Structures are given as structure tokens and as C-alpha cells.
Amino acid sequence: MALAVEGLVCIRGERQLxxxxxxxxxxxxxxxxxxxxxxxxxxxxxxxxGFLPAASGRVLRDEEARLFYVGHQxxxxxxxxxxxxxxxxxxxxxxxxxxxxxxxxxxxEAAGLSRQRRLPGRYLSAGQKRRLALARLLVAPADLWLLxxxxxxxxxxxxxxxxxxxxTHRTSGGMVILASHVDVPLPDxxxxxxxxxxxx
Amino acid sequence: MLHALANPARFLRxxxxxxxxxxxxxxxxxxxxxxxxxxxxxxxxxxGETVRIMYxxxxxxxxxxxxxxxxxVASATALIWRHPVAELAAKASxxxxxxxTLICLITGSLWGKPMWGTWxxxxxxxxxxxxxxxxxxxxxxxxEAFDDPSRAGRAAAILALVGAVNLxxxxxxxxxxxxLHQPASVMTLAGPKIHPDILWPLLITAIGAKGxxxxxxxxxxxxxxxxxxxxxxxxxxxxxxxxG
Amino acid sequence: MMKVFxxxxxxxxxxxxxxxxxxxxxxxxxxLAVSLFPLGVGPEPQILARIAAGxxxxxALLAAMLSLDRLFQTDQEDGTLDLLAQAPLPLGLVALAKxxxxxxxxxxxxxxxxxxxxxxxxxxxxxxxxxLLALLLGTPSLSLIGAIxxxxxxxARRGAVLVPLITLPLxxxxxxxxxxAVEAASYGLTASPxxxxxxxxxxxxxxxxxxxxxxxxxxxxx
Numbered sequence: 210m211a212l213a214v215e216g217l218v219c220i221r222g223e224r225q226l227x228x229x230x231x232x233x234x235x236x237x238x239x240x241x242x243x244x245x246x247x248x249x250x251x252x253x254x255x256x257x258x259g260f261l262p263a264a265s266g267r268v269l270r271d272e273e274a275r276l277f278y279v280g281h282q283x284x285x286x287x288x289x290x291x292x293x294x295x296x297x298x299x300x301x302x303x304x305x306x307x308x309x310x311x312x313x314x315x316x317x318e319a320a321g322l323s324r325q326r327r328l329p330g331r332y333l334s335a336g337q338k339r340r341l342a343l344a345r346l347l348v349a350p351a352d353l354w355l356l357x358x359x360x361x362x363x364x365x366x367x368x369x370x371x372x373x374x375x376x377t378h379r380t381s382g383g384m385v386i387l388a389s390h391v392d393v394p395l396p397d398x399x400x401x402x403x404x405x406x407x408x409x
Numbered sequence: 410m411l412h413a414l415a416n417p418a419r420f421l422r423x424x425x426x427x428x429x430x431x432x433x434x435x436x437x438x439x440x441x442x443x444x445x446x447x448x449x450x451x452x453x454x455x456x457g458e459t460v461r462i463m464y465x466x467x468x469x470x471x472x473x474x475x476x477x478x479x480x481x482v483a484s485a486t487a488l489i490w491r492h493p494v495a496e497l498a499a500k501a502s503x504x505x506x507x508x509x510t511l512i513c514l515i516t517g518s519l520w521g522k523p524m525w526g527t528w529x530x531x532x533x534x535x536x537x538x539x540x541x542x543x544x545x546x547x548x549x550x551x552x553e554a555f556d557d558p559s560r561a562g563r564a565a566a567i568l569a570l571v572g573a574v575n576l577x578x579x580x581x582x583x584x585x586x587x588x589l590h591q592p593a594s595v596m597t598l599a600g601p602k603i604h605p606d607i608l609w610p611l612l613i614t615a616i617g618a619k620g621x622x623x624x625x626x627x628x629x630x631x632x633x634x635x636x637x638x639x640x641x642x643x644x645x646x647x648x649x650x651x652x653g
Numbered sequence: 654m655m656k657v658f659x660x661x662x663x664x665x666x667x668x669x670x671x672x673x674x675x676x677x678x679x680x681x682x683x684x685l686a687v688s689l690f691p692l693g694v695g696p697e698p699q700i701l702a703r704i705a706a707g708x709x710x711x712x713a714l715l716a717a718m719l720s721l722d723r724l725f726q727t728d729q730e731d732g733t734l735d736l737l738a739q740a741p742l743p744l745g746l747v748a749l750a751k752x753x754x755x756x757x758x759x760x761x762x763x764x765x766x767x768x769x770x771x772x773x774x775x776x777x778x779x780x781x782x783x784x785l786l787a788l789l790l791g792t793p794s795l796s797l798i799g800a801i802x803x804x805x806x807x808x809a810r811r812g813a814v815l816v817p818l819i820t821l822p823l824x825x826x827x828x829x830x831x832x833x834a835v836e837a838a839s840y841g842l843t844a845s846p847x848x849x850x851x852x853x854x855x856x857x858x859x860x861x862x863x864x865x866x867x868x869x870x871x872x873x874x875x
Binding site for chain 2: 798801805806808809810811812815818819821822823825826829830833836850854857861862865868869872875
Binding site: 221255258260261262277283285286289297298300301303305 | 654656657660661664667668731732733735736737738739740741871874875
């Protein structure tokens, strides 16, 4: 599994965010997107997730490769319990009820949300909601994770937990593309500066 | 052909070349057609002079439907081939179509007073025109509701297509409704029997109205293209200032 | 695929029936709107019976519009729309699942409470089965066409006003055939042409609107 991006151009509305973005990513590799606000980090992630069409250029990846996109919104329904929020995502991925339940409980355990399992989403703190959003990554395996500002509202312990999750994912051959304006524990990640598209 | 037209500069040149002819067709067609119809055509043996309203009412109704169809074709072109000028053409058509629809409604109402003794009658044609007017207004309102013009354009294009698919059904249902409640009423052009003295001015007016549509459309699309270029220039000037 | 479809329907039903859900508001609006007519036109039974079918259908149309603007909007605002778009289900079917949930929480309850309002409006009891059948065939079309409007206005200014504005002209056939069915039955004629037309309209909207809704949602995902 690998990902190749060639000559990508992104136009939002009527303005060009970036042009000629090129990079390749092999199994186990990570790419960190950096750049000022409005430089197109989020748009590049949405483009790779398939939500946004590219103005030009192409994205090459295996047809079967599975990708998860976690945006900067938590997508937590205030009326549903923490567990039901996660179970819904698991069922959305096609897991049957028992399996969805089992994976959700395990993911909540890992995210340190076991005690909040039955708590409606509206009572969760911002950091807890963020952890719930990230726990979605643990419910089912995927080859490529696209993460938009994943550390927002996380405390130091939770950032460290996320670092561990990312490391495990990469060890098993997964790829990560992550946009962040703060430091994220992502050792030997390559770095793409937007909007210039400079790779380092 | 399509992709050549997609280029705004070429489109502007083409439109610039067509515009004088469209303007000539519009002026000659409307002056001759309306002059003939309003001044020199025979009065109707039943309706008398009132029948002359038809020379405005019927071409306006034709244009109202023709422009909606044109809008739907432009919208389909915009969605399928991502054709930026088609989107603007659809946008520029809507107010023109809405205006013709309104003219049709007003003349229908004016004609209703002497004929039926009331300003408004829920006759099948007028009712369909009223619904068409609502469809135009909805389309325009959707265009106006977005800050991002490219988003607005594609949403409006989907709406225009949904409307175009639905319009024949609406027309059918209104006719159906009308026959249930009252007999179908007048101002119909009974096909083959129609007298040439009525038909010719009508056709000439209709051609003039089409010329007028092309003329106004080319002006409005040009304005839209220039406005978009101005927005882009203003934006890049603002970012340059920020960067510098 | 069916499992995923049902997961979406199930979640939306839970959200719709809950305290935050719009189901009760919609029903109350429907009852209130119909109750205003006797106050407006007077209580003469003949007049009420004459306008009953039209009043009930118009009120149902308006009530169905009431909660439409929120159909996709809450999911877009909190980021759930991104999750739905990642489901292994074509976006058109995702939209259909959400629309089904909308109908189950608006169109179906409206239909079930309509006989009560029909009695209040002095409608002939013999006509009731036709009214129910017409509502059952007509209200899904309202949800389907309404969902197009809801998806098109995602992220628009004044979406709540805009949805009825662009949707109501498109559902006029439902109103005409729906009222036609009830009136035909009340004159002792057969209602089946009207009901068949309602069914045909539903078949058309059921096939075509998922494409329009999916297209509109794709615009909102960008």
C-alpha cells in the first residue's frame, strides 16, 4: 500500500489555495502538513478523503485501500451516549451489532472514556469529545488516516496517548497524514509546507 | 465547440460578435410584431379590441417557458461538463425569464377584467405561469443565499434540473385540477384554425423577444464574467498586500 | 449494505423521537394549523366539509416543511456528515435512509393523526380510508422532494425560509392529486386515478431524488 500525489491543485470558491503539490507515502510513513491558517491544510485532507475534487493533478492509491478521515469537528451527538456515538460509527462501517459493541467498548477503554460510557454526549468536555472522535480510528482498521488538527483540546496525557496510537498504526504498516499547527508526537514524519508545497 | 466556449475570453468575443445582430432582431421583431398586432390586426369578433393583449401575453408565456428550458440546458451543461460560462448563463437567464413570466401574469390579469369581470381567475394556464414564477423566484433566491458563487451556481443548477423534470408534471396536475373544478378556459390558440392575421404578428413578436433574450443574456453574462474577474483581482491584490 | 442503511435510519429515529426531535412540534403545528380554519371561515359544517380535504393537505404540506431544514444541517454542523460520507454505502442511499427516517417521524405521524382532524372538519367518515391512503402515498414524496431542498440549502443563509420557498412549488402535484382523491371519494366517484397518480409520482421521486440529494450533499461536503 502506498499513496502518490502528483501535481495537485486546489481551488476553493474562486481562489487558488495551493498548486503543484507532489509527494509519495509508503507503508508505515507519516506526513505532517504545516502552514498558516487558510493555506489549504484542511482542503488537502478533504481532497485526499475524496470530499473535494481536485482542480487538477491526481491522487494514486490502491482501490481497496481503506482510509479514515477525522475532521476537526468531533461529530458527537449530544443526545446519544458516548458508547452509542461510537457504536453508530462502527455500524456505519458495516460491523454487525455484537462486533460494533465489542469494538466500541475496547476503543473507549483505550481512549480512557470507559467511565463516561453511558454519559450523553452533551456532558462530555471538549477534550473528552476529541478523544471520542479519535477513538473512531480504533474501531476498525484502515490503511490511511487523514487527521485534521487531532490534538485540539487534548491535554498532555491525551496527546501522548495519541502519539502511541499513531506509532502502533505505523508499525503495522499504516500511513498517517496529519495537519496541525502545534507539535504532534510523530517521529520521523516528513513535512509538507503549504501553500508552497515544499517537502522536507 | 463546448470547450472553446468554456473559455470566457472566447465567449466574450463570440458574444460581442452576436450582440449587434441580436439587438437588431429584437428591435425590428418587437416593433414590427407588436406594431402589427396592436395597431393593424383585426379585432376579434367576440373579444373586440381586448384580444390585442394577446400579442404581448402569448409571446411572454412562450418566452417564460423557453427561458426555463434554456436555463435547464445551461444547468445540465454546467453540472456535467463543469462549464463555468454555462453556470453564469443560467444565472443571467433567471431574472429575464421571471420578468417575462410576470408580464404574462399581468397581461393575463388585465385581459381577465373585461373578459371575466375579475382581475384574477384560476385558469389552468395562468396558474401554471404563477407556479413557474415561483420556481424562478426560488432559483434566484437560492443563488443569492450563498457567499461562495461556485457553490451557489452548482446548487442552483441542481434545482433548475429538478424543476425542469417536475415542470411537465406540475403542468399536467394543474390541467387535471382545472378540469375538475371548472371548464378549461379561453386564450387558447386553436392550432390549425388560427387566422394568419393573428399568427404572423405573434410569430414576429416571438422572434423579436428571442432576439431580446439573446441580447440581454450576452450583456448580463459579460457583466458576470467581468465581476468575477474583478473579485479575483481584488482578492489577489488583498493577499499581495498581506504577503508584502 | 442493508445493515448500514438501517443503522442510519435507527439513529435518526432515536434523535427524532427524543426531546430534541421535531416530531412533536410538527404534529402540534399540523393540529394547530387545521384548527385555525374553523376559526377563520366559521363553524358551518357544510363549509368545513367542503374545504376539509384541501385544508388537511395544505396543513400537512406546511407541517412537513417545518423540520426539513434541520434534516442534514445538524449532521453538517457537527461533522457527522463526513462520517456518513465515509460509510460503505452510496451517498444516495445514505440520503434515502435519512429521508425515510424523516418520513417516519413526520409524514407517518401526520397521516395517523389526520382522521382526528378530518372528524373535526366534518369530513364524511366513509372517505377516511381514501384520505389515509392518499396521505400514505403522498407524504413520502413530500419528504423526498423536501430532502432535495434541505440538501441544496446546506450552508446557505436563511436556510429555514429557503427550503419551503424552493420546495413547495415542486410538491404541488402531490397536493392536487391528494385532494383530488379525497374529493372524488366524497362525490361517490372512484379515487383510484388520483391514487395511481400519487403512486406514480412517488415512484418517480423515489428513483430520481436520491441522485439530486446526493449531488447536493456532495456540494456541502467540499
